[in-house]
Amino acid sequence: MTKLLKNKTAAVLVFAMIVSVFMPIIAFAATINAKFDSSTNTITGSVYLTDEEYGALNGNTITIGVYHEDGTYSTVTATYSGKDGIFNFDPITITENTYLGYPDDSSVVTDLYTYTAPVYGGGGYFPPANVINADGTVNRDALINLFNANADATIHSTSDVVLLPADALIKGKSLTIVLEDGTSITLPIAALKLEELAKSLGVELKDLVIRVELKKVTGDAADKIGAAATAVGGKQVAPAVDFKVVAVAGDKEQAITTFGQYVSRTIPLNEVAADTSGLVGVLYNPVTGEFSFVPTTFATENDKTMATLKRNGNSIYTVIQAKAVSFADLAGNWAQKDVEALASKLIVKGTSATKFEPKRNITRAEFAALVVRALGLEVSGTTSKFKDVASDKWYAATIATAVNAGLITGYEDGTFKPNANITRKELAAIVTRAITFAGKDVTLTDEQISAALANFKDAGSLGWAKGEVAVAVSEGIVNGQTATTVAGNANANRAEAATMIARFLGNVGFVK
Structure with missing residues (x-):
């Protein structure tokens, strides 16, 4: 912990119960913004009170109780800054775990929150020393206690293999595992379906262990990944990490390959990136030797750039510096910037090395493949519910994946019409x-739908798609073919499809 304290400097958000020294004992749910100074092992910052809390004060100071893990206790005074309910406090020296709280009785510490050394922008509870052992095994009771303190818990491991007792894991909402270099994975526990896993392996939950692996790829496999980056005109700029989650019951194992929702993973870049616009988070397929796009954002802090990759499945992930892509027939085209950006991120492809054919219509199958790539979805299954989608067609697995994600539906006659041109409203x-699948609530009321489409005189022709087109308009995905027409029943072309995907990725924060 001392090493972490000396090496990290970051702002974190912690919550504390605080009380005015001029009033009877009253607890407030205030917010503390604290910044850690590694040179002095202190935090400084300010306390923010809501208008209601500030109005209840009788004076211009509040007192914060400071409880240290070694049992020592002190207080610090925060003084009103003169505006917006903000009270500033002087430096507080912190130890391994420092609790900021309501200064009632120093012998009783309840409902308090922990300030700890931030790790790559993180903060919150550090586990007690006995939560995880050097070999990666996690103590059941200690993990339960950790979840009792915070349902979204974090543990730090020196081992790249972590063994979690399922009957303790089920007590929490999410668990983030962080390695020493910042590599991490955040597991949404409900998505693991632990009770179903135990049943399928024929054991009780108490006999089930979840093995999580965050292993750097080395040797010949690593060389192949570097060569694959070179082959697409790029450069690998981060280690490749093989993320695996496996249910273990005695000598039986079952890999968890998909989660049904996005799972976040972080990987440190080899060097600080001054410009991340050309970086692409990718999945590496060891069978085909190819990369595919993964929704990724980047953040630089404490002289380290971290990539956060979001995907619904496990695999090998890395980051590459992509090759700039251009198409001769896009010069001066309104969609040029979006199309070429998506091409460099391995989401769209040209019809040849030099042509994109922006005005060519796009089929329903082609767009299904495009949106599945943009979402970074695990393509699985070839069985389709549509009678006109044969399992041996190139688009069968992609359409099945899109259906399972709730992205596409077919027609009432049981067909999908994969080779039909897709319309703008479709x-x-x-x-x-896709926005909803990405976790963003874009529900509109009837009044909001009408307002979003008010400028389009042809809105009445949208039929079943009226509400969804209204969302696309309100979210800035669709601008209309003209100022007064949305042209929902017109066929969409490749430029329009690519532009909508580019806007979608920015809208949900999948590129940054």
Whole structure:
């Protein structure tokens, strides 16, 4: 912990119960913004009170109780800054775990929150020393206690293999595992379906262990990944990490390959990135030797750039510096910037090395493949519910994946019409569903739908897609073909499809 304290400097947000020294004992749920100074092992910052809390004060100071893990106790005074309910406090020296709280009785510490050394922008509870052992095994009771303190818990491991007791894991909401270099994975516990796993392996939950691996790829496998980056005109700028989650019951194992929702993973870049616009988070397929796009954001802090990759499945992930892509027939085209950016991120492809054909219509199958790539979804299954989608077609697995994600539907006659041109309203509807799948609530009231479409005189022709097109308009995904027409029943072309995908990725924060 001392090493972490000396090496990290970051702002974190912690919560504390605080009380005015001029009033009877009254607890406030205030917010403390604290910044850690590694040179002095102190935090300084300010306390923010709501208008209601500030109005209840009788004076211009508040007192914060400071409880240290070694049992010592002190107080610090925060003084009103003169504006917006903000009270500033002087430096507080912190130890391994420092609790900021309501100074009632120093012998009783309840409902308090922990300030700890931040790790790559993180903060919150550090586990007690006995939560995880050097070999990666996690203590059941200690993990339960950790979840009792915070349902979204974090543990730090020196081992790249962590063994979690399922009957303790089920007590929490999420668990983030962080390695010493910042590599991490955040597991949404409900998505693991632990009770179903135990049943499928024929054991009780108490006999089930979840093995989480965050292993750097080395040797010949690592060389192949570097060569694959070179082959696409790029450069690998982060280690490749093989993330695995496996249910273990005695000598039986079952890999958890998909989660049904996005799972976040972080990987440190080899060097600080001054410009991340050309960086692409990717999945590496060891069978085909190819990369595919993964929704990724980047943040630089404490002289380290971290990539956060979001995807619904496990695999090998890394980051590459992509090759800039251009198409001769896009010069001066309104969609040029969006199309070429998506091409460099391995989301769209040209019809040849030099052509994109922006005005060519796009089929329903082609757009299904495009949105699945943009979402970084694990493509699985080839069985389709549509009678006109044969399992041996190139698009069968992609359509099955899109259906399972709730992105596309077929027609009442049981067909999908994969080779039919997709209309603008169908395209907008799929992108709206993709926004929802990404976790953003874009529900509109009837009044909001009408307001979003008020400028389009042809809005009445949208039919079943009216609500979804309204969302696409309100979210800035669709601008209308003209100022007064949305042209929902017109066929969409490749430029329009790519532009909507680019806007979608920015809208949900999948590129940054």
